Amino acid sequence: MLLVDITFWGLSVVAIGAALGVVLVRDLFRAALLLVVVFLAVAGFFVLLSAQFLAVVQVLIYAGAIAILLVFAVMLTKDVPHGNLPNRLQVPAAMVAALLLAVLVAVAAATQWQPVPLAQQEQVAVVQTGSAGLANLLVSDYALAFEAVSVLLLGAAIGALALLRGRPEQAP
Amino acid sequence: MSCQLAAGNILYENPLLRWVYDIAGTVAPCWAAYLAAGLAFMLLLVNGVLIGTAILTWAERRILARFANRIGPNRWGPFGLLQPLADLIKLLTKESLTPRSADRIVFNLAPILMLMPALLVVAVVPFARNIALADLSIGVLYVLAISSLTILAIFMAGWASQNRFALFGAARGVAVLISYEVPVVLSLLGVVMLAGSMSLNDIVAAQAVPFFLVQPLAFFVFFTGVSAELNRTPFDVAEGESEIVAGYHTEYSGIKFAIMQAAEFGGTITASAVIVSLFLAGWAGPLAGYLGWLWFLLKLGAVLFVFIWVRATFPRLRTDQIMAFSWKFLLSLALINLVATALEVYFLRGDSRTLTTVDLWVMAGINLALAAVAIGAFGRLNRAQVQRVRPPLPVLAPAGAPAGKAV
């Protein structure tokens, strides 16, 4: 499928370019915006991978919520235009990342992946595209994990509140 | 005629698009024909929204004027109908300023990004039976996800302007958007539960009884929340001109200002379209097969009128009141609605796992009563609490206090 391939490579270029921007750009605000681009590109990947639900959730949660939080954080801390400085670990970090990339690529390329049987590809595509199967799994097989995650979210919300609650009485 | 569309495809169902597809199919490869047909539909939608925006600006001004016992624009064209065109030309020819200290790229990107969600959301709205650009199975989520991107655009506009008022406006707007996202999403759960699907087309088809009757609380919460998210007047703290000049679009002028205005009014139109689909049974009506688009436009007009009506009626809320309204009032109502709907669906649907029309009427009765009680009760409760809020006394920073502790 030409269309799919073009989309894929386009998204790849965008995603990787934006990700590089996030880690290299000095201006933190622009980095945050580039991060949103990465998120949206990943959402595009999800659509290509027939995970529509995840794509939308990706936009909703990452682009719509997490990115906003990060932008807020950027805004509330100082020296944004030159805020994204590298530290002394640049060289080792780059080396480690490059080595890891080499290993991961080698593994991805060398592994004999066991593909989905032809007979079931159609079925799998239908199941993966619809959100009903995911919903069923979340409330049946993974119900416990689901509950645990919801408790985690609640705890995180309360924890964040507790961390940031003002201390008006202590002001001089 | 080498290309065939599968039955059930959106393009196949729509005679106009099918015609475009068939014509293109004779001269181009199939994917290109598909692309062409899709683009044609998109053009239709985008232009429809933009033209609708123009009409809405005129309508709003006229109607507001009537509410204020004035006449409104009436010079240019019949009933002043060409007034938007005049405004457009004026704005296009004005100088488009960019502040020197602004972040130029982001500053220019923001209005475009602001218009985008308004246009993208229309893609899933069914204008007539089975006629939408994309009948996504997760349409409701898509609407929510795309519209949440507006926050980012507002932020970009406010930040890139390097203007304190713009930043204040953006911060207020973001706070409002984040707060109202929660009750809005929760209120839609009831609708999705009733329809058993997140596709807008299915939801419209499921409305044997319009959902604003079956889900009055959800309708109320959604309508209110959406007006807040659109920065429409009772909730327009983000651009309150009496307080912070013009909020996040203080520094915008010329064509960029025009695009922002278009985005705002376009957002109102798409939101109304979504409300029509979710709560007012969309294209449903007599002879829906042929006149669906007409019913849809009529209902759209009605919803838009209510928006304008609300704007004309209510005074602007204070920032803290807006927050309290969302968290203490709308969220409670949305939760009540969610629990009530879940229980009703659980008990009313029979072994067939579907809801009959009778079931829907029963639910409508229960929920209307519940809505009256809940809105009344929480209204009293919150009024008592809101009255107690006093504006904070101005705090003068003592000399020598460290600056920048404003977090």
Added chain:
Amino acid sequence: MISESFIWAILLLPLASFVVIALVIRPFLDRASALSGRVLIGCLTVALALSLWTLAATAGGAVPDFQPHPWLDVGQATVALGLLVDPITAIMLVVVTGVSLMVQIYSQGYMRGDPSYSRYFAYMSLFTGAMIGLVLSSNIVQLYVFWELVGVASYLLIGFWHHRPAAAAAAKKAFIITRIGDVGFLLAILYLFSQADRFAAAGLDPFHIPDIWQAAQPLATGGAVLGGAALTWVLLGIFAGAAGKSGQFPLHAWLPDAMEGPTPVSALIHAATMVAAGVFLVARFYPLFLASPNAMTVVALIGAFTAFMAATMGLVMNDIKRVLAYSTISQLGYMMAALGVGAYGPAIFHLFTHAFFKALLFLGAGSVNHAAGTFNMRYMGGLRRFMPWTYALTLIGGLSLVGIFPLSGFWSKDEILAAAWQGGGSVEMWVSRLTLGLLLAGVLLTAFYTWRLLHLTFHGEFRGGGEREQSDLAASAPPAAAEVPQHHGAAPAGNHPSGVHLAESPWVMVLPMAALGVAAVAAGFVANPQWVQRLVIFPAHWLTDFLDAGLEHGLGAAAEAVHPIVPKFSLEVALASTAAALVGIGVAMLLYRSRASEAIRDPLERMGPVHRLLSQRYYVDALYEGILVRRVFYRAVAGALDWVDRFLVDGLVNLVGCSVRGVGRGAALFQNGQVQWYGVMIAIGSLLILAGYLVLG
């Protein structure tokens, strides 16, 4: 037929009472601490009723066979919680709950006003529950658990007045000495466990008590897992535990000191129940003992020797409770000796009767103390006039202890003597005869010290009681201390003023004594009638026959091969023992009647070195404490350990510490607080792991 849950209730009622008292009343309702006694009494009343029902059901011929409830599977063995209800258990249940109930009622008066009133009853409930559990256990591990619980409870009770150094020391001593015996018991259990494979091969469980009985039986009857020297050593281990608890000869030293506890505790624990646990343990494993004549010989000889030796020490004690303590040791020796010579029924019969009359005597001693304010008999005398009820009841108990004709002690003691006389057990004849001789001598001595006790306490003139004792002690502190070195803290603290108020004890104390007195009179002949065909509902030799039936049931198919002897009543023995008793009484009367009024000096002191030997308890305590503990333990062992600890262990520890510190100093260089530095390390680590997989895998 009684159901299993009712029997569990017997066990759980006192434990529940413990929980209620310890966790509810004591922390929250301390003002209403009077409740605690009533809670326990209520529980025990029900438990006693259920025990009687159990006894009736068991006597009706139905020996309930309850399935144990598995708790832990340990390889081939199963630690289960189960009930083993056979005649001896049924009788022990009645004894424990009955005596305990009486003692608790008595304690209501005796402990009144004690600041730790509810703590006392909490301990008492724990003790009673543990004892009942010990009696009921069908699993040897379960039994061991309750066995140790009994030990713990007795430790707590002996040291009840822990603010008195003597009580604390006595508690420690009791705990440690019984623990020495328990090591033997534990080793026996471990040996059984080590043989789990062989047990399993025979289809048996090494922890299940009936299976252990079975294991010692001949091959023909499905046993022969245990035998020969190994069996003897196992039995000696079990007997070591029993000797520890029952105060048999080498391990007897703790029991007299244990009199530091409150008197009702002494009555319950050190007369009726806990010390009887040792006898019960030997009886519980009697089918095994029957298979090993060597072990039986040891049991018989140690029992007989203890009976004699303890009686001699009892002659010279001045503390009324110590006399009774030695008497208890002596009587336990009788029971052990009986078991040794093969008289299973008589031994338990004596346990049964002894529980009643000895508890009665202890309660009497407590009652006397209540009036005289001291336990020292030299300062008593003439109490007969002030407390007639106590006198009468103590007299009954004393006569029963001596074994005077119609009283219960006579019947049980004579059965033991008759068994020793007739022989026929698995021990050789000379052992039986030697045992008989020692026991008969013991009868004479028993009669003597009993009469001495009665004389010094109740006859003659009153000699001042606790107040006089205090002043005497104050006047000549060093000599008095030297003369009675073990007599710590003559004046009991707590609620027992050393003040004298010569009057009968309150009814709440006298009434249980009276009940025990009735039992002391009747338990012998009524429960085990001789000469007659049938006494009301009991046929002749009912109790012993009942017990033997239970034993035979336990033995199963092997019952024909090894038979416990059932002694016939023997007029010669009865006459001999009565004569010995009368001689003893007569001598005591002669010696003490004239001295009744001013017996500050004991006529026995004229015996010089013998008296000193006896009053120093054959120097056994001195041996234990002076030589074993001080010399061997403190100097040699502890010295060596000290050296090892100081140079070897400490050196190692310091070495480890120094090296860890060095490594830590080095590793701390990596901990620079830079999170991203750690991140790089993590990444490098994962890279290494990945690379390892790629290269090796």
Added chain:
Amino acid sequence: MTLQAMLIVAAILFCIGLYGALARRNVIAVFMSIEIMFNSVNLTLVALGRYVAPHALAADIESALTGQVFAVFIIAVAAAEVALGLGIVFALYRNTESVDLTEAAQMRR
């Protein structure tokens, strides 16, 4: 578009994120990099779920969704992580007026 290509793109994203997480001074930039890493992991999971057959596929067609389920959980956990993490960042900023990770070394001793 093949599985390998998808995985390699995800790997590249992951390594970029790793580099960013290790080499940036600003805590918020580190957060952003970590989010990129989360995303690449999600991408890997979904891609594998799309192309690689799980063992249980023949019996249970829904097992093809395992990758997506995991991605959903990762997204939820990431949301919690960001909420708390930014809370900590703000607390840090309030106390030290700095979001420089290299200066936040109080844990050293």
